[in-house]
Amino acid sequence: MAQHGSEITQRTVSTPGGRIHLAEQGTGPLVLLIHGFPESWYSWRHQLPVLAAAGYRAVAIDVRGYGRSSKPTAAHAYRMLDLVEDNVSVVHAMGEEPAVVVGHDWGATIAAHSALLRPEVFRAVGLLSVPYTPPGGPRPTSVFAGMGGDEEFYVSYFQEPGRAEAEIEPDVRGWLAGFYAALSADTMPAAGAPDPHFVSRGGTLRDRFPGGRLPGWLGEQQLDFYAAEFERTGLTGALNRYRNMDRDWEDLAAFDGAPVTQPSLFVGGGLDASTTWLADAIHAYPVTLPGLVSSHILDGCGHWIQQERPAEVNRILTDWLAALPC
Secondary structure, three states: OOOOOOOOEEEEEEEOOEEEEEEEEOOOOEEEEEOOOOOOHHHHOOHHHHHHHOOOEEEEEOOOOOOOOOOOOOHHHHOHHHHHHHHHHHHHHHOOOOEEEEEEOHHHHHHHHHHHHOOOOEEEEEEEOOOOOOOOOOOHHHHHHOOOOOOEEHHHHOOOOOHHHHHHHHHHHHHHHHHHHHOOOOOOOOOOOOOOOEEOOOOOHHHHOOOOOOOOOOOHHHHHHHHHHHHHHOOHHHHOOHHHHHHHHHHOHHHOOOOOOOOEEEEEEOOOHHHHHOHHHHHOHHHHOOOEEEEEEEOOOOOOHHHHOHHHHHHHHHHHHHHOOO
16 A cells, blocks of 8 residues: 555565564654554554654554564564564665664563664664663563562563463453553552552452543543454464563673663653653663653653653654754
8 A cells, every 4th residue: 555645554564574564654754663562553643643744754563463464473483683673674665774763662672672783774762661771680580570479470470371361362352441541540550559560379460450441542442443453363472572581681692781872762651660660770871871862751641651641742752853863
């Protein structure tokens, strides 16, 4: 499908790992948008038209394992090295090297590693919600296994193939609604309530999801879109990202402690555990992100930052992009 005017158009491009589905809008310098878990290119629906209007070619992908992108069977096919190469392949298919890459949640980590590993392809990097932490340190699964005391951290819960799928897939729409609500500013559990990032022994994640209403940013139509995507694909491809954290740790050993030096942006939510738990990573930015141009914490905002606060995030993104060297 060709691009016409200001419309969002969708197509797939070939990569060494299969195909990547993308949505694009606008013309100009390329801005590649990478979503997180459990999301979609659609998570950037508020950013695509604004970036296009500001003079950029905005391209939001379905990460491998999501939406209409390829879903390899092998768990190891979701390692960071492969996801970075998917991004490189998309940039090459667009004919727009070098590009700016912006990510949210897991997408922020993928974006940061894309800039780290392929600096000739990615000239700047924007991170939403999840701060950059350089490769290295203790083995990830050992760290997560030690969190929570008698409870189990959600990343550990996701490790065993089929376990989280058995919780989610019988009621994808209901599970997504609860997960989105649990991490949204206006519907997250009150302070002192059981933390939805942890699982009681023998329990499930959804045991701690809030019920009753959707967050303000998520209407029935938007929830229907997400649910339809995951009902079609299942959750295994998305969850396999978590199941490669130790493999990434091994693959990236040569980059232990390495900074990302390109011009960078960070935007976090003041109520997001990704921001508060990783406060030390943000404080380390003078060393780990020495090219940091702009850093923002949005008061009263949860995890789904570009959907909860689209106007603010759009303004921050376009101001940052305008200030980048050509």
